[in-house]
Structures are given as structure tokens and as C-alpha cells.
Amino acid sequence: MEEAEDDLALLVWGQAEQRAAHGDPSFVRGLAAQLAGRHAAALEQARDYERQLAHVIRILALTPGRDSLTQLLRLLEDTPPAGTHPGLRTSFIASLLAEHQLVPDLVATVFDRREWEKLDELRACLFHELLLRGADTGTRGPLRDWTHVRPGWHPLAWLPAHRRDFEADARFPSRSVRGSASGVSSQLPATGRLDPPTPRPSQPSALRDVATVDVHETIVAAPQAGGWGACGAWVFLLDHALTPEQVPALLPTLPMACVAGLGPTDRFEVAARPMDEIWHLLFETASMGGSHTAGVHGAYGRLWAWRSMAGLSGAPADAGAAEVEQQARQSTWFHFEADAEWFHNDIGSDYGIAALSPDRRRIAVLAATDTD
Structure with missing residues (x-):
């Protein structure tokens, strides 16, 4: 009793x-x-x-x-x-x-x-x-x-205390008393495609990931904040400057878990994207969250989108918003998808982002998936 x-x-x-x-x-x-x-x-x-x-x-x-x-x-x-x-x-x-x-x-x-x-x-x-x-x-x-x-x-x-031009037309969820509707528009666009021809060279790149713990955490800030299933970040320093046209062929050869096991004829699709579209993808990832989370909403979604963009573009750790913006505007941005095992290829649940620095001697990559 x-x-x-x-x-x-x-x-x-x-x-x-x-x-x-x-x-x-x-x-x-x-x-x-x-x-x-x-x-x-x-x-x-x-x-x-x-x-x-x-x-x-x-x-x-x-x-x-x-x-x-x-x-x-x-x-x-x-x-x-x-x-x-x-x-x-x-x-x-x-x-x-x-x-x-x-x-x-x-x-x-x-x-x-x-x-x-x-x-x-x-x-x-x-x-x-x-x-x-x-x-x-x-x-x-x-x-x-x-x-x-x-x-x-x-x-x-x-x-910044004022909305930047690339932040215009941000997407937000629609909420009612008993429900909500949202979703991240992460699908690869049809425009700007730079898919490398197949079969691709199977020789892996000799470049090595040099991302520090701090840089890694900065790059993955948006998907981490949004509670996505998994994310990864890599940084590669190049021996010589690359043209943006050379980046798509290099990406699938880099030593990254997100493309590990990708065969020379397996799907690897990539597109050049304007900086504003990359920011919006990062913002939606953080603010709206994944399929099992509600994200961190607009204010903190804005913060973590900027943080990820700072890490990808190579801005200094102590950079202010103006310096991050300048670095990001001068970088070249890519969006990719792949049939590698790391991705699950569910619509709206997988993406990769790559940034070529303004001096074209650094490539940073963020990969995110919202599937378990």
C-alpha cells in the first residue's frame, strides 16, 4: 500500500x-x-x-x-x-x-x-x-x-540592423492555432547547371581537409541549429587558383564523407548559384528546421545563416557582419546533390554547398541531410 x-x-x-x-x-x-x-x-x-x-x-x-x-x-x-x-x-x-x-x-x-x-x-x-x-x-x-x-x-x-538586399523575400512558415505548414526549398535548380560529364575521373584528389574544430562548427551552424539529421563540413586549400568552371569536376573527387563511394557514373549534379539563394537555403534550414523539429525561427535563423555563410566564405573568426558580407559576395557559390550513400536523396532533405573563396585558393563544403 x-x-x-x-x-x-x-x-x-x-x-x-x-x-x-x-x-x-x-x-x-x-x-x-x-x-x-x-x-x-x-x-x-x-x-x-x-x-x-x-x-x-x-x-x-x-x-x-x-x-x-x-x-x-x-x-x-x-x-x-x-x-x-x-x-x-x-x-x-x-x-x-x-x-x-x-x-x-x-x-x-x-x-x-x-x-x-x-x-x-x-x-x-x-x-x-x-x-x-x-x-x-x-x-x-x-x-x-x-x-x-x-x-x-x-x-x-x-x-546588421538593416535588411540586406540578399535577405529580401525570406520564406516563413504559416501557422494557425492548431497547425503549421513549412518546408525547406533545398532541391537543386535547373538553372546554372554545371554537371561534370560522365564517366568522371576516378582518381581521388590529393587535397586534404584542413577545417579546424571552430571552422567546422561555424560552417555547420545552420543545419545544427535547425536540428537536421546529419551534417558535415570540409575545407581544402588549393596549390593554385582555380577557375569556377573547374570546381564541379573537383568536388566529387575530394576526400569527403558526403561523396565517399561515388562511382564515375553515379549521379553527381551541381549548379552555380547566386549568394542570395545560398543564404535563403541556409536561413530556411536553421529557421524552419527539419522534419522532426521546428527550427530556431526567424531571428536566430538569420544569425546562424550568416554564421554558416561566414565559415563557408572563409571570413575571419572575429569578422563583423560587414566583412562577412563582403567576403561572401566575392565568393563563388555552388549547390550539389549526389547518389552517394551519405545522402538519402529525399526531396527537400539533402543538399551540399560549396564556396570558392575570392582568391580562388580555398574550397569549403557543407553537406546536410534531414533523414536518419
């Missing part, structure tokens, strides 16, 4: 140590079994509360109007939701608000730091959500003021 909760606590703190010392460990084990069962039940109850709370927050965020918005902000200010449910994350709430609330209402309420002192994380995320959707962040007002008062230590403060 199970003990009442108060009685169980008395036994744990009052008798367990003594009973164990007097040779009755089975009594202690019985206490532990009861505690484990109650702990599991309490965790499930907590998860149920989190699911309910996330649903209510979603309703408030998705109901247009200042009244609903104010009630949500009051909740977040007075009783900040705690838990691990994705729907309780501030970045997710900011993304919902940017999708469903009017920009003037958001600017007038959320960015009033006198009224809502504790919501800097919400403001930080919402600023970039609105920026990517085309909100004017340069005209004098709360949005521009935020760039001067935001915490300088915050990771999102590294990003």
Missing part, C-alpha cells in the same frame, strides 16, 4: 538512513520505487501543463489586436513561462507575433521598455523577425531606437 505524500516524506527523511543502517535495504528500495513513480507522474503532469500553457500563449499571439497583445505581454512580464515545450520559447512567440499582429501595434507596445522592462529577449527576436519581413528599421522611432539600447552582449546584436 502506498504511503500518503506527507507520510512518504517523513519516511524518507526520518527513517530511510536508519533502516538501511540496520540491515533493511529493501525498505529503502521500496521508498525509492514509490518516489520514482510519483516523480514520473509529476513530470507528465508538468508536461501536460506546458502543452496547455503553450496552446493558450499561441491563441493570444495569433489573435490580432492590441488587447490580446497586451494580455500576452502582461503574462510574459509578470509570469514568464518556464519549461521545455517549443511553444514556450521566446523566439517562437516572437515569430508568431510577427506573422499575425500588425506592425504598428507591435512597435507601439512590445518596444515600450518603460512598460515592459523584462522583455528584452522578446524585443531582440521580434526586431529581426520584423526586419526580415520588410519593416522599416531606419526611420526614427521605437525600432531604430532599439538598435541603440539593445544589450550589446546579446548574440543577435552582431547582425
